[in-house]
Amino acid sequence: MPTSKNIALIYNRYVDDMYAYALHLGFNEDTVMDAIHDVFYKLHINRVSFENIYNPKFYLFRALKNRLIDICKESKEYLGLTETPEKISESMPFRLQVTIEDEMIREEDLAEIRQKVENVLNNLTDRQREIVYLKYINEYTYEEIAELMQISVLACRNLLSKSMTKLKALSKPILQDFPFIFLFIHIC
Amino acid sequence: MQNKHKKNDFLRFLKDEKFIEWKLFPSDELTAYWENFLQEHPNERENMTLAEEHFRNIRLSSYSLSPEKKEEAIIKLEHSIHTFNTKRKILRVLYVAAACAAIFILSVLYIRINNNQPKADAILSDYIVGSELQSENIRLITNNKTTSFQENINIEISNTGVARIKTDNENQEDISMDEKTLNTLIVPYGKRSSLTLADGSKVWLNSGSTLIFPTQFTENNREIHLTSGEMYIEVAPDSQKPFYVHTSDFNVKVYGTKFNVSAYTDSPQSVVLIEGRVSLQHGNKQETFLSPNEQAIYADNGTFNKQKVNVNQFICWKEGYLEFDDTPMEDVLLQIGRYYNLSFNYDKNTSLKGHTCTGKIILFDNLDNVMTTLALISSTTFTKEGKQIYITINPNKTSMPMEK
Structure with missing residues (x-):
């Protein structure tokens, strides 16, 4: 006791x-x-x-x-x-708060990064955000998350993979920007 | 310049949603994607490592509790737990107490049933009938005028001859009394009263008593008459004026004291001395002196039988309870009958003969409570039908009273 x-x-x-x-x-x-x-x-x-x-x-x-x-x-x-x-x-809703404290990065860059992370999170459902929170921040296993959210382990995995596919559809491949960067470097 | 730009190249990763996604929930697919990217752009490895380090500064949750709030919450929690623990302790004590009480009551009942078994052989008649009698008023007769009271009263007589009468309900009434004639206070069965005499002596009158007393003690002696019933008196000391209590059988001469006089017509008259010294005299016969804790019972031939007693048993009626110690059931019923104005009728050979009773009965206003207590301490059962009360000895295994 x-x-x-x-x-x-x-x-x-x-x-x-x-x-x-x-x-x-x-x-x-x-x-x-x-x-x-x-x-x-x-x-x-x-x-x-x-x-x-x-x-x-x-x-x-x-x-x-x-x-x-x-x-x-x-x-x-x-x-x-x-x-x-x-x-x-x-x-139940699930809202996350994105904050970044980084002295090495300028204020406007920080704002842009925060905006991007928020975009990623806002395209998820409440339950998907909850899974992200539990998995990423609290490092829970799928089994634990499933029990906490009163869903099956399979449903939990599906929810997360759905959130992934959604994210993938969103993000533009980074490579498209790179030729421009190389060009920029060469000019300087 | 180139260095500066290179320094900030890692920001491109941080602004890439695919990179953010990979960092938030790495999947095999995304890991493969980024490994492939590094193979194609090996010089980006440094930037990516830098981006990964900076990514750790991104927080998805910034809620935190202030230390003060935390402290406050802990104190509240500890308080709740403490309260709960105290309650649990009290409950535990109560459980134990209840269990002990149950065991005690059961064992008392068991012992009583066992004790009563041999006596049960003498059972002759099956029950006693008690009936509630017509209730009467308390009467105060002064100046040849009678005043009636439905409730118990408390009278105080002042030096000026005014009687201040208070009822249990705090009602108050003043009656002026004639100094020359004697006053009579009649307390019927079922009622009680108390009276403070002009000299400050205090009298408690039990049910069924009649007291005759003067308004002022103008003579050389202070004298009152208890024509019937029972009283307890605390006499105010006054060496100049001896105090006398007269009953139909004897006179009590008082030397400053507290004592109880019982002068009921249906039982032998007696005096119990609590404090001080009194002498008893029948007619002109020799005085009998009493010491504290002694009882004198009047015998018909004009003498007294003295015995040591537990005085509390004789004066507890004025405190509102009755105490019995192996007292015969007949006496118990007599006392309760007087107090509540009941008449108990039973055969001379009643089954209650030899049945005794030990314990205390609080004299509640409610007769049912009293009868319940009596039934418990005397191992009898009572039933009430209207104004009739039937008392039976608890049946036991050896003999059934109903078979007679």
């Missing part, structure tokens, strides 16, 4: 990632902090031992997502709608 001191330690270690993930899912800060509080409180009540959990961070993400789905459900039931957790999970 985790003592309150242990809980504080675990909280400190994972709260930032949980906080960011929930904000990306489109919840406001107060709701997010309440949801995280509830997750850790429940851990204590249910006497969950962290020594037996293979990947604590994944466990916490899952608990947090379940809690957020419940919160959605409560508010939707309040409005008189009833939805399954899958549908709620499906309908």
